[in-house]
Amino acid sequence: MKGIVFTEFLEMVESKFSPELADTIVEGADLPSGGAYTSVGTYDHREMIKLVSCLSQETGISPADLMRTFGLYMFERFYVLFPQYFDGIDTSFQFLERIENYIHVEVRKLYPEAELPSFECDTSQPGCLRLTYRSTRPFAPLAEGLIRGCIAHFREDAEVEVEDRSNGQGTAARFLITQRGTLS
Amino acid sequence: MSTIEQLERRLERERRARKAAERIAEEKTREIFDANARLQQLNNHLEELVRQRTAEVAAARDEAVRASQAKSDFLASMSHELRTPLNAIIGYSEILLEESGDLVRPELRPDLEKIRGAGKHLLGLINDILDLSKIEAGKMDLFLEEIDVAGLLADVSATVPPLMAKNGNLFEVRGNPDLGTARSDQTKVRQILLNLLSNAAKFTKQGRIILSAKRLTGGRGDYLEFEVSDTGIGMTPEQMAKLYSAFSQADASTTRNYGGTGLGLAITKHFCLMLGGDVKVQSEPGVGSTFVVTLPAVCPIAGETPSPERAEGTAGTVLVIDDERTTHDLLERELGVRGYRVVHAGGGREGLHLAREVRPDAITLDIIMPEFDGWAVLRELKADAELRSIPVVLVTILGDREMGYALGAADYLTKPVDPDALLGALGRFHAGNGDVPVLVVDDDPMTREMLRRILSKRGWSVAEAADGTAALSILGRTRPAAVVLDLMMPGMDGFEVLDTMRREAKWRDIPVVVVTAKDLSAEEVTWLNQHAERVFQKGAYTRSELVGVIHDMIARGTGTSVSRRFMEGAR
Numbered sequence: 161m162k163g164i165v166f167t168e169f170l171e172m173v174e175s176k177f178s179p180e181l182a183d184t185i186v187e188g189a190d191l192p193s194g195g196a197y198t199s200v201g202t203y204d205h206r207e208m209i210k211l212v213s214c215l216s217q218e219t220g221i222s223p224a225d226l227m228r229t230f231g232l233y234m235f236e237r238f239y240v241l242f243p244q245y246f247d248g249i250d251t252s253f254q255f256l257e258r259i260e261n262y263i264h265v266e267v268r269k270l271y272p273e274a275e276l277p278s279f280e281c282d283t284s285q286p287g288c289l290r291l292t293y294r295s296t297r298p299f300a301p302l303a304e305g306l307i308r309g310c311i312a313h314f315r316e317d318a319e320v321e322v323e324d325r326s327n328g329q330g331t332a333a334r335f336l337i338t339q340r341g342t343l344s
Numbered sequence: 345m346s347t348i349e350q351l352e353r354r355l356e357r358e359r360r361a362r363k364a365a366e367r368i369a370e371e372k373t374r375e376i377f378d379a380n381a382r383l384q385q386l387n388n389h390l391e392e393l394v395r396q397r398t399a400e401v402a403a404a405r406d407e408a409v410r411a412s413q414a415k416s417d418f419l420a421s422m423s424h425e426l427r428t429p430l431n432a433i434i435g436y437s438e439i440l441l442e443e444s445g446d447l448v449r450p451e452l453r454p455d456l457e458k459i460r461g462a463g464k465h466l467l468g469l470i471n472d473i474l475d476l477s478k479i480e481a482g483k484m485d486l487f488l489e490e491i492d493v494a495g496l497l498a499d500v501s502a503t504v505p506p507l508m509a510k511n512g513n514l515f516e517v518r519g520n521p522d523l524g525t526a527r528s529d530q531t532k533v534r535q536i537l538l539n540l541l542s543n544a545a546k547f548t549k550q551g552r553i554i555l556s557a558k559r560l561t562g563g564r565g566d567y568l569e570f571e572v573s574d575t576g577i578g579m580t581p582e583q584m585a586k587l588y589s590a591f592s593q594a595d596a597s598t599t600r601n602y603g604g605t606g607l608g609l610a611i612t613k614h615f616c617l618m619l620g621g622d623v624k625v626q627s628e629p630g631v632g633s634t635f636v637v638t639l640p641a642v643c644p645i646a647g648e649t650p651s652p653e654r655a656e657g658t659a660g661t662v663l664v665i666d667d668e669r670t671t672h673d674l675l676e677r678e679l680g681v682r683g684y685r686v687v688h689a690g691g692g693r694e695g696l697h698l699a700r701e702v703r704p705d706a707i708t709l710d711i712i713m714p715e716f717d718g719w720a721v722l723r724e725l726k727a728d729a730e731l732r733s734i735p736v737v738l739v740t741i742l743g744d745r746e747m748g749y750a751l752g753a754a755d756y757l758t759k760p761v762d763p764d765a766l767l768g769a770l771g772r773f774h775a776g777n778g779d780v781p782v783l784v785v786d787d788d789p790m791t792r793e794m795l796r797r798i799l800s801k802r803g804w805s806v807a808e809a810a811d812g813t814a815a816l817s818i819l820g821r822t823r824p825a826a827v828v829l830d831l832m833m834p835g836m837d838g839f840e841v842l843d844t845m846r847r848e849a850k851w852r853d854i855p856v857v858v859v860t861a862k863d864l865s866a867e868e869v870t871w872l873n874q875h876a877e878r879v880f881q882k883g884a885y886t887r888s889e890l891v892g893v894i895h896d897m898i899a900r901g902t903g904t905s906v907s908r909r910f911m912e913g914a915r
Contacts, residue, residue, distance in 0.1 A: 179350070180347075183350045183354060186357070187353070194357065194360065195357050196356075196357040196358070196359075196360035196361040196364060198361040198362070198364045198365035198368070199365075200365050200368050200369070201364050201365065201368055
């Protein structure tokens, strides 16, 4: 998993909760990296699972909710860090449809070894986007958070229905996004 | 746990993260360096590949150039081989035609005319093919010179009436009077117009063909516009599309019905482009065609070859009395190149005045002139004791030949003037019919025999040499009044003979006319123009032309004593 996910996660914990809590979960998670993350590095995704699990224990919030929250936070950070991916994009559907064929292609140019999840889009139904997430890692809730973050970014009113496709493993899910309108 | 400890831990994590980032950056840098090195290597390899390929392409190009050179050489030598026997065919048929009047069987005449016509046609085809192959090889040279456009037009118009008569066509020339002069390649402009006119004449029956010319003043200099329109069979758009392609006529039946190779228009188009202009066509089937040639008045192509200098008046002075400007222009040019000084009179009274003042060696006289006509001028000339001996050639569209001779005219020519015929007439006054020696140098016995017969008919004695060495040997013993020289001969060739003659003081001033079947390069033409009096392509000249030139050359200074010595030496 790319280091940026870890650095952003810890920054979120520091800002949303406290630097002390961040330090606590890093120390308590018993991480092979020792929690010394750099955004250009690559780390075992299980460290993320441990960090989320520790944070859940410390806060009493479920790991899935924490991941969704992180997804929402992460999307805005994407906008700040990589504005070029937003050029000419006006709606959440446009952005989500571009993940697989544009954003992931660009990521692979910089990190050829990156293991990326797949996002399959189905737009056959007008006003609806059926997005299927598949990964070797159980980050479906993180994906859901990112999708919700995307809708919020474009100030849209949309309903997101989540259908688990991995028997609760979190490695596959189908998101049915239905536009209701635009928030004024 | 104290805040200090927390911060220290955090600092430690940040420090390690920084070091990890630095290590990653270093690794990435190394990867980039390695990738660059690999690219460089690939690039070098590619450059090596490109070098190899370039060498291969260059070799292929050299091979193609060699092949093209071989093709040109082949064409040049083939044309030489073909022209030599053709020259004999045309020459002998002309001799026979001339003599057939005296023959018992004058019915042979049409057959002889067919032989001559077919020979000339074949020669035309060979010349066309050669022209086209030269154009395609980029070896067609331009000889830029000052052209009197009206004169050129008159000249062309004088040449085409037989063509027009063949299909019963009416021919008309519409020349704007202020055509002025142009700087271009006269031979090519003439050929462009003749090609278009002969084309029009070929595809029009019982119709009308108009040649018109005008000068256009434009932002980028003056242009000359020549228009050839006919009322012939015309063309469809499809036929027009492939009009200028070599060997492509309207369709196969065109070739059967109208003849020709289909090279004329391809050559015309190429010539127009070479001269910085173009040719355009408008046509309608069954109505007719109009070709428009536009040429810049000053040909923009650099590297022009200066035309050989004219010898001014060395052959004598001719007074031209005529009220038509075109005749003046034509004679000025044709006689001028042959070394005559031409004096012009626009009417009868002026003509008489100038005849007294200039005392010309010969006079050409038009009959139909306003106020004071040719008959009156001729009567006055012959009544004047001082002017009586000047030979007068009547040049007119109609008139009474017998009356002319009765009044004392020396010769009689009809308009349009055939310059060769006039030169022949003028030459006769000059050279007389004495025993004048001419040396013919040619390795082809048939050609030698033909030239001997042509020249001896004019009263000249002829010595023959089969190669350069034999020619120099004869020159060592005698001094001919003129030399007719072939270029391509075994052993010592014509160039060497001419070079030797021009180096030797005693031979330097012997006039030489080159008659060759060789396809000459621009350098050779330039060299020959400097060293010989005249160059003729075998088969491409008329006998009267050759005879006229030799007359001129002889007229410029030989004596009978020389001739006698020459004859003794040659025998």
